[in-house]
Amino acid sequence: MKLxxxxxxxVSTLAITLLAPAxxxxxxxxxxxxxxxxxxxxxxxxSAGVTNGGSxxxxxxxxxxGNIQGRLTTEKAPVSVRGAVxxxxxxxxIMPIVTYDVPVAKNTxxxxxxxxxxxxxxxxxxxxxxxxxxxxxxxxxxxxxQNLVIYGDTKWGVNAYKNxxxxxxxxxxxxxxxx
Numbered sequence: 001m002k003l004x005x006x007x008x009x010x011v012s013t014l015a016i017t018l019l020a021p022a023x024x025x026x027x028x029x030x031x032x033x034x035x036x037x038x039x040x041x042x043x044x045x046x047s048a049g050v051t052n053g054g055s056x057x058x059x060x061x062x063x064x065x066g067n068i069q070g071r072l073t074t075e076k077a078p079v080s081v082r083g084a085v086x087x088x089x090x091x092x093x094i095m096p097i098v099t100y101d102v103p104v105a106k107n108t109x110x111x112x113x114x115x116x117x118x119x120x121x122x123x124x125x126x127x128x129x130x131x132x133x134x135x136x137x138x139x140x141x142x143x144x145x146q147n148l149v150i151y152g153d154t155k156w157g158v159n160a161y162k163n164x165x166x167x168x169x170x171x172x173x174x175x176x177x178x179x
Contacts, residue, residue, distance in 0.1 A: 036103025037143040042070040043151060045174020047086045049127035053161025053168075060161045063088045063125040067172045069151065071141070078102065080111065082137075086128050086155070086170060091121035093128050095135055095155070107143040112136075117157055129160025129168035139172075149176040 047067040053060030065088040072081045082097040099113030117128055117135045124130055139153025152173040160168035 034103045035106060036101060036109035037107045037141060037149065038073045039107075039141075039143045039149050039178040040070075040072050041149040041176035041178045042068070043149065043174045043176025044068050045151075045172060047127035047170050047172045049125070049129075049168060049170045051166065051169050053130065053164035053166045060130050060164060060166075061125055063127050065089070065127045067127075067174055069172065069174060069176070071176075073101075080113075082113070082115075084155070084172070086117075086126050086172070088124075088126050091119060091124040091126055093117045093119045093126040093157075095128075097135065097137055099137065104140075105142075108140065109142075110138070110140045111153075112138045117155075117160065123162050127168075127170040127172075128155050129157045131160060131162045133157040133160035133168070143178065147178045149178055150174070151176060 045067050047065045049063040052062050065086060067084060067086050069084045078101045080099050080101055082099055084095040084097060086093045095115050095117045097113050097115030099111040101109045101111045104110050115135050117133050119126055119131055122131050136156045137153050139151060141149055141151040143149050155170050157168035159165055
């Protein structure tokens with residue numbers, strides 16, 4: 001697995017930014033436990049790939065596209081099952097993902113997890129590479145009002161380009177409907 005300094009710094013900075021509120025508030029005493037959101041939702045938004053595979057054969061350029069993401073929570077554990085589809089104008093990557101969810105404020109969670117990316121047309125660009133690959137994700141979500149959830153995350157595809165050992169990184173943001 002070949003990591004570029006830029007991708008390591010990007011993922012590390014985002015993880016620190018998202019997890020800092022949870023770590024800094026850990027020492028505060030509270031009469032009631034911190035409650036994040038347990039919302040199940042489906043949403044849509046934008047995706048921006050920020051890496052490329054470095055191959056001269058094409059199909060591995062950084063790609064802008066969209067996303068459809070959803071979350072199903074578990075009743076007793078802080079674990080969620082998520083699904084994501086990142087798409088470009090040429091193809092899409094479909095990702096089942098399992099995450100560990102940490103409440104950081106009222107109706108707000110940060111999450112970290114992993115899964116796998118299945119690219120429909122191998123070799124064609126998606127925001128997260130152009131071939132099937134393991135995926136690591138870190139993100140945040142917040143429930144606003146009764147039925148609206150906003151989310152943002154970073155996905156890191158490990159060795160996600162054909163004919164290249166490069167990793168892929170993409171950023172997603174969107175809004176979802178709680179069901």
